Amino acid sequence: MGGGVAEAAAAGREAVTRERFDAVLFDLDGVLTDTARIHAACWKRVFDDLLERRARARGEPFRPFEIATDYRLHVDGRARLEGVRTFLASRDIELPEGAADGPPGEDSVRGIARHKDALVDRAIAAGEVAFFEGSLRWLRHLRAAGLRIAVVSASHHCAEILEAADLGGLFEARIDGQVADARRLAGKPAPDTYLAAAAALDVEPARAVVVEDALAGVRAGRAGGFGLVVGVARHGDRDALARAGADLVVADLGELLP
Numbered sequence: 001m002g003g004g005v006a007e008a009a010a011a012g013r014e015a016v017t018r019e020r021f022d023a024v025l026f027d028l029d030g031v032l033t034d035t036a037r038i039h040a041a042c043w044k045r046v047f048d049d050l051l052e053r054r055a056r057a058r059g060e061p062f063r064p065f066e067i068a069t070d071y072r073l074h075v076d077g078r079a080r081l082e083g084v085r086t087f088l089a090s091r092d093i094e095l096p097e098g099a100a101d102g103p104p105g106e107d108s109v110r111g112i113a114r115h116k117d118a119l120v121d122r123a124i125a126a127g128e129v130a131f132f133e134g135s136l137r138w139l140r141h142l143r144a145a146g147l148r149i150a151v152v153s154a155s156h157h158c159a160e161i162l163e164a165a166d167l168g169g170l171f172e173a174r175i176d177g178q179v180a181d182a183r184r185l186a187g188k189p190a191p192d193t194y195l196a197a198a199a200a201l202d203v204e205p206a207r208a209v210v211v212e213d214a215l216a217g218v219r220a221g222r223a224g225g226f227g228l229v230v231g232v233a234r235h236g237d238r239d240a241l242a243r244a245g246a247d248l249v250v251a252d253l254g255e256l257l258p
């Protein structure tokens with residue numbers, strides 16, 4: 001059994017080479033940064049606020065937003081507004097879409113997204129975003145080997161997070177929430193944002209690797225016909241990522257360093 005583990009590790013280290021691939025497309029939250037933790041905590045604050053007020057108004061028990069289930073299933077990896085709609089639908093809650101510039105704290109899809117965004121802005125400004133060391137080491141190794149690198153994220157904070165850490169220069173292309181909005185690209189689990197990144201780098205999807213920690217993102221990589229989908233299981237969800245279509249699952253990208 002120990003031999004099997006060693007062989008699997010060796011296969012992982014040889015999975016992404018310059019001979020086999022031209023580019024590696026990284027998700028941001030949960031893959032390069034621990035912003036997934038910040039996003040999850042901010043979503044919990046805004047949804048619990050809503051759920052608690054509704055429960056009180058209706059005399060029903062308050063069932064909080066659970067990061068282990070609600071966040072993973074309905075919000076993680078999805079575009080912001082889509083995450084709000086998907087979670088609300090899971091609780092049979094109907095809210096208006098709301099105006100893009102409505103009042104803060106308004107109970108609408110856009111109002112909830114805006115409130116959450118403000119909490120995330122505060123956390124980024126407070127320097128709460130940390131990068132995973134193993135991810136950066138592997139990314140720098142890939143660059144040195146001649147692979148091209150892009151970041152593909154639903155986040156609207158992608159550029160500011162990379163710039164705050166002085167890491168923007170590592171990426172030749174960035175397809176984030178702002179770019180997706182401007183170009184009307186469908187969010188993950190649709191493959192469109194990953195395909196846009198491959199096109200921006202001028203590489204064939206079959207010659208590109210997708211690296212993801214969210215089920216929606218792994219499905220996007222699979223749907224796009226990419227050459228390899230690497231799942232990053234930070235939550236002990238190896239099997240779920242593999243079932244969603246990940247070819248290879250690691251707990252930390254540092255495991256892929258030769």
Ligand SMILES: [Mg+2]
Pocket residue numbers: 027028029030031036077212213214217
């Ligand atoms: Mg992610």
